[in-house]
Amino acid sequence: MRRYSIFAVARETMRGHKGWPKQWTSPEPKKQYDVIIIGAGGHGLGTAFYLAKEHGITNIAVVEKGWLGGGNTGRNTTIIRSNYLYDESAGLYNHAMKMWDGLSQDLNYNVMYSARGVMMLAHNVHDVQGAKRHIHANRLNGVQNEWLTPEQAKEYCPPLNISQTARYPVMGAALQRCGGNARHDAVAWGYARAATDRGVDIIQNCAVTGIKRSANGAVEGVETTRGFIGAKKVGVVAAGHSSVLMEMAGVNMPLESYPLQALVSEPVKPIFPCVVMSNTVHAYISQSDKGELVIGAGTDQYTSYSQAGGLHILTHTLDAICEMFPIFSRMKMLRSWGGTVDVTPDRSPILAKTPVPGLYVNCGWGTGGFKATPGSAHVFAHTIANDAPHAINAPFNLDRFRTGRLIDEAAAAAVAH
Amino acid sequence: MLLIHCPYCDEERPELEFRHAGEAHIERPTDIKSISDEEFMKFFFLRDNPKGVAYERWRHMHGCGRFFNAVRDTVSDKFVMTYEAGKPRPDGDELRAKSKETNQ
Ligand SMILES: Cc1cc2nc3c(=O)[nH]c(=O)nc-3n(C[C@H](O)[C@H](O)[C@H](O)COP(=O)(O)OP(=O)(O)OC[C@H]3O[C@@H](n4cnc5c(N)ncnc54)[C@H](O)[C@@H]3O)c2cc1C
Ligand SMILES: [Zn+2]
Numbered sequence: 025m026r027r028y029s030i031f032a033v034a035r036e037t038m039r040g041h042k043g044w045p046k047q048w049t050s051p052e053p054k055k056q057y058d059v060i061i062i063g064a065g066g067h068g069l070g071t072a073f074y075l076a077k078e079h080g081i082t083n084i085a086v087v088e089k090g091w092l093g094g095g096n097t098g099r100n101t102t103i104i105r106s107n108y109l110y111d112e113s114a115g116l117y118n119h120a121m122k123m124w125d126g127l128s129q130d131l132n133y134n135v136m137y138s139a140r141g142v143m144m145l146a147h148n149v150h151d152v153q154g155a156k157r158h159i160h161a162n163r164l165n166g167v168q169n170e171w172l173t174p175e176q177a178k179e180y181c182p183p184l185n186i187s188q189t190a191r192y193p194v195m196g197a198a199l200q201r202c203g204g205n206a207r208h209d210a211v212a213w214g215y216a217r218a219a220t221d222r223g224v225d226i227i228q229n230c231a232v233t234g235i236k237r238s239a240n241g242a243v244e245g246v247e248t249t250r251g252f253i254g255a256k257k258v259g260v261v262a263a264g265h266s267s268v269l270m271e272m273a274g275v276n277m278p279l280e281s282y283p284l285q286a287l288v289s290e291p292v293k294p295i296f297p298c299v300v301m302s303n304t305v306h307a308y309i310s311q312s313d314k315g316e317l318v319i320g321a322g323t324d325q326y327t328s329y330s331q332a333g334g335l336h337i338l339t340h341t342l343d344a345i346c347e348m349f350p351i352f353s354r355m356k357m358l359r360s361w362g363g364t365v366d367v368t369p370d371r372s373p374i375l376a377k378t379p380v381p382g383l384y385v386n387c388g389w390g391t392g393g394f395k396a397t398p399g400s401a402h403v404f405a406h407t408i409a410n411d412a413p414h415a416i417n418a419p420f421n422l423d424r425f426r427t428g429r430l431i432d433e434a435a436a437a438a439v440a441h
Numbered sequence: 442m443l444l445i446h447c448p449y450c451d452e453e454r455p456e457l458e459f460r461h462a463g464e465a466h467i468e469r470p471t472d473i474k475s476i477s478d479e480e481f482m483k484f485f486f487l488r489d490n491p492k493g494v495a496y497e498r499w500r501h502m503h504g505c506g507r508f509f510n511a512v513r514d515t516v517s518d519k520f521v522m523t524y525e526a527g528k529p530r531p532d533g534d535e536l537r538a539k540s541k542e543t544n545q
Contacts, residue, residue, distance in 0.1 A: 267490035278486040280463075281515075326461035328515050329492045334442055336457060369486050425486040426478045 025221035027132050047213060048092075048220040053227050056254040057085045059408060060246055061261055062232050062269055064088035065097040066208075066394065067386055068261035069215035069226070070401025071408070073131075076222035078402075079409035084224045085255070087248060089231035093212030096263045097394065099363035101286050101320040103299050103310065104395040105142040105203035107162045107169045112419040112431045113372065114165035119416050120399025121167075121202060127398055133214030135206045136313065141298040142203030143172070143181060145348075147192040151304055155198040172197045181298050183349060191347060192305050204299060205310060211397055235273040235383070243273070243382035259384045259408055264329065264364025266387035273380050277387070278425045279366045282323040283333035284391050287341075287360035289352075291315030300348075307344035309352075317355060319345055323365065323391060333362045365390050369425065371434035375404050375417040384408050385422075447501045448509050448523050454501070462498035464488050465510045466530050492516060494537050496530060499523070512536050 026032065026045055036043055059075060061068045064086045075081045086092075104124060106117035124137045146152045155171070162169040174186040177197040186194045216226055227250070234247030235258065245254035260269045264281040271277075291314050301308035310318050321341040324333040338360055346353040368374060368388035373396070375386045386404045389396065403414040413421070424430055443456040470476045470484060489495070495515045500508045512521040512531060521536050 265492070267488075268492045276483075276487045277490065278482075278488065280488050280490050281492075326497070326513075326518075327490060327495065328518055330516060330518050332518075334456065336442055426482045428478070 025132075025217065047217040048226050050228065051225045053085060053087075053230065053248070053250055053253050054225065056245075057225075058083040058255065059257045059259065060084070060253060060255040061086045061259045062246065063095065063260070063262040063265075064092035064212070064216070064226055064228065065095045065261065065263060066093070066211045066215060066397040067097075067263075067389070067400050067404070068259070069093075069212055069219055070397055071259060071261060071386065071404045072224045072226075073215045073219040073222070074402050074405035075409060076219060076224055079405060081409060082223035084219075085253060086219070086224060086226045087230050087232055087246065087253070088226065088228045089249075091228050092216050092226060093209055096284075096363040096365060096389075097212050097397075098209055099286070099361055100208055100394045101308070101310070101318050102205045102208050102312075102394055103142060103203070103301075103308070103320075103392075104137070104206060105200050105299075106167055106395070107142075107144075107158065107198070107200045107203070108167075108433055109158055109161055110431050110433060111165060113433055114162065114167050115416050116373075116399060116403070116420065117396055118165070118167050118399075119403065120396040123398035123402065124206065125202075127206075127211075128214075131214040131218045133210060133217060135210045135214050137206040138204045138313075139202045140204040140310075141180065142200045143177060143298055143300050144198045145177070145192075145194055145300065145302040145304075146196045146198070147194065147302065147304045149195075152195050155196070159198055167200075168202050169198055169200050172199050181296075181300060183296055183351060184300070185348075185350070192302070205312075206394075207313075208394060211394075215401070232269060232272070235269070237273065237380065241381060243380060257382050257384070257408055259386060259404065261386045261404070263387065263389065263393075264366050266366050266385065270378070270385060273378070273383055275378055275380060275383075277385075278369055278374075278422075279388060280327050281329060281364050281366050282326075283328050283330060283362045284321065284323050284365045285333040285338055285341075285360060285362045286318065286320040287338055287357050288312070288316035288318050289355045290358050292317075292355070302344075302348060305344045305348055307341060307348055309345055309349070316358065317352065323367070324362075329364050331362050331364055367391070369434070370430040370432045372431035373400070373420055374422055375400060375407065376413060376421040377407065377411070378422060443518060443520065445499065445511070445520060446523050447504055447507075448525050449505045449507050450501065452504075454504060458501060458503040460500045460502045462500050462508060465496040465498045494521065494533060498526070 296311035
């Protein structure tokens with residue numbers, strides 16, 4: 025791999041940018057790999073990268089039915105934070121948070137991680153108490169989070185209206201300063217390039233149609249639209265399609281797939297310096313480096329694989345945004361889209377071995393897995409390489425739905441993303 | 442927004458009047474405290490989540506208020522049919538063929 029650097033840019037400037045090599049290749053699938061990863065989103069590509077980098081396993085195929093990064097990775101609103109309530113979640117999300125810092129250097133690819141801060145507003149006494157409890161729990165777990173008065177919140181985020189006569193007055197806010205955004209596509213592309221460099225085959229436009237198991241039940245490989253590909257270890261990292269793939273191996277999952285929509289405005293000059301979310305008004309907003317306001321909705325009400333959703337969900341979201349930020353009421357929305365998110369009963373992910381020997385699953389990230397990409401990929405690679413979970417993801421197993429040892433962020437979450 | 446036919450009102454009404462209420466034809470075990478953890482997990486947490494024909498419960502919240510069942514294609518979101526709660530689950534293959542027709 026030719027490293028990206030200021031010298032490379034200078035050299036290519038002299039040559040009219042004709043010498044940039046391809047970032048990844050499009051190889052024909054081999055007959056047999058050591059590991060197959062199904063799904064070339066950030067979590068799948070990252071898993072391949074860490075398998076190669078940290079576990080010396082390089083004979084890997086990442087099989088993708090569409091184009092890499094075209095799933096939820098390329099559709100999300102890119103909010104990064106780690107202020108989850110429970111100890112298990114703190115361990116997992118904060119592991120990722122620590123990795124965001126330094127990821128660009130590690131991949132030699134600018135993922136544009138921007139620690140601009142994630143602010144969660146409190147509008148009533150209940151919100152204030154909940155936020156403070158959250159902050160205390162986070163700090164006991166070594167997770168950054170702090171309380172701001174309305175004036176401090178306004179100083180951090182000037183467009184905020186802190187008038188106490190507003191319909192939803194701001195009574196304070198929780199701020200995670202290391203939270204923020206990263207460029208979603210760059211995360212997929214950076215992992216793809218770095219994994220390719222270490223010998224990983226990324227096979228796009230190749231849908232997995234079956235998972236083959238031997239007489240003793242163990243995984244033998246996958247049937248695809250481009251033929252059978254063998255491997256003794258297969259990792260399913262397919263977000264909204266995880267149920268469908270696991271069903272191919274005969275495993276019924278505690279998952280439901282819902283549409284989740286987002287939209288962006290026309291680009292404008294910098295106006296919004298951080299991420300603001302309000303669980304009570306149910307809205308969140310940030311501004312991309314291109315200048316668009318990035319706004320996300322809640323899930324649609326019914327399960328669907330359509331990668332689209334109802335218009336009324338979007339208008340409802342915009343109602344909430346305009347309620348909180350009347351200055352944006354005249355902004356034009358440029359485009360909207362949907363992804364298919366896989367939701368677990370406790371709203372925590374599953375990163376685990378499965379009842380099928382050689383089959384591993386990383387799913388259930390639902391509406392909020394982008395933030396966890398590096399950490400998730402890192403511990404999932406460990407799980408596959410060692411056929412045993414890392415201490416960080418051990419609680420995120422499938423068995424919790426039998427034992428009742430849930431990680432109930434559904435009940436605890438300050439907000440979905 | 443979808444148009445949904447309520448089998449009780451016998452009318453097609455906008456989606457906003459309805460609430461999705463999860464997978465249909467899940468039977469609550471009669472003696473729930475005697476079942477194993479494994480069986481409880483299956484009943485309470487595991488879901489089919491099919492890509493294609495799905496059987497689900499809906500409630501006509503802002504109408505008659507009653508629960509009914511529906512067959513919907515989860516790729517096109519088209520309703521293949523709706524039927525009254527308690528009626529047997531309609532045959533899958535026939536419906537898959539029907540949903541293909543309506544998809545074209
Ligand atoms: C609108 C929206 C907003 C969001 N906002 C946020 C946010 O602000 N912050 C946050 O942290 N998270 C957010 N999320 C969630 C986040 O996007 C996901 O949790 C995360 O990106 C999942 O990454 P992944 O790599 O697991 O899945 P994906 O990127 O979806 O990758 C899975 C891949 O599997 C492939 N696949 C599926 N079936 C097959 C098959 N049969 N064969 C081969 N390949 C297959 C798919 O094509 C896809 O490319 C949001 C999601 C959406 C939709
Ligand atoms: Zn009715």
